[in-house]
């Protein structure tokens with residue numbers, strides 16, 4: 001068994017951090033790879049990796065060419081190219097450059113927004129199940145984390161979110177939601193924005209929006225509302241390792257994030273690849289089509305074989321395993337297929353990332369084998385021990 005991660009020690013040490021070292025932990029940003037690593041610390045080389053919502057296609061051809069082309073010049077800062085990217089991105093979503101702040105991914109602005117607007121007297125309100133990074137950020141500023149179950153249709157229950165925390169600092173809406181891949185309607189987001197306490201903001205994380213047909217909450221930024229929208233090049237654009245993302249908001253709100261970091265130099269490679277990607281007119285539609293096709297085929301296979309799942313419009317979905325999903329994850333890893341993690345409120349569901357057609361065939365084969373194995377011979381591995389606590393939730397160590 002080996003790890004594919006370049007720095008397993010730093011991830012392991014993060015996960016094994018004792019309460020004594022919580023001060024150091026307070027400075028760490030929790031990211032998707034850390035969370036994915038927590039659920040599957042090691043796996044065989046060459047395993048199918050459908051556990052971290054990465055895009056198996058990687059950067060598009062034009063981005064790869066741009067990366068090669070920029071290499072000889074990368075001894076220079078090339079900050080004018082970052083300006084060009086901010087300009088092109090802002091234009092593409094219809095805002096001014098003052099309303100678009102660039103970062104190395106969307107993790108930094110997510111973290112900074114929570115630190116800037118939450119405190120012991122200003123809670124962090126999020127969906128359950130929901131993407132966890134903001135909860136860890138809230139923990140660092142000792143804000144109360146309020147988790148509100150998704151509605152019956154797996155949208156954010158905005159009325160319940162409003163009722164649950166009259167003192168909210170941040171209402172976090174991930175649209176489409178991670179891990180369910182389900183949508184919250186624009187009218188519900190608008191309702192939340194109109195009825196929230198005046199001192200709070202609505203943080204709309206659109207990491208996966210390109211995979212769906214959902215309208216963007218950037219319209220609310222244009223209308224001058226208390227809204228921060230996050231976008232990333234990590235998902236549809238396949239640039240998770242290159243690191244590029246944006247916060248889109250009113251300049252006065254973006255200014256508040258500056259106290260926490262960011263606005264550092266961007267790597268020229270990330271900038272070159274993002275610029276080239278944005279200039280590809282068909283890229284979003286084409287990649288959305290590919291993801292739709294593989295997801296639809298996967299759902300059809302699950303239907304044919306009598307397995308349940310939550311229908312998704314994104315590049316991930318929750319699969320009902322009808323068993324403790326942590327054990328199914330361990331059994332799948334033994335079949336060389338690394339699937340995503342479990343949310344405590346839905347312990348029999350595991351998150352699956354939509355990979356390539358070939359990867360999903362391997363997933364199907366392994367899942368069938370694991371399910372049959374469980375039915376006939378019992379568990380392949382005992383449940384792993386629990387070592388890390390966050391807001392009443394348990395992560396595997």
Ligand code: PLP
Pocket residue numbers: 031032052053104105106107108110131174178205207231232233234240244245
């Ligand atoms: N937001 C959501 C909902 C995510 O799922 C992720 C990563 O998986 C991120 C933000 C952070 O992505 P990145 O920092 O790579 O842009």
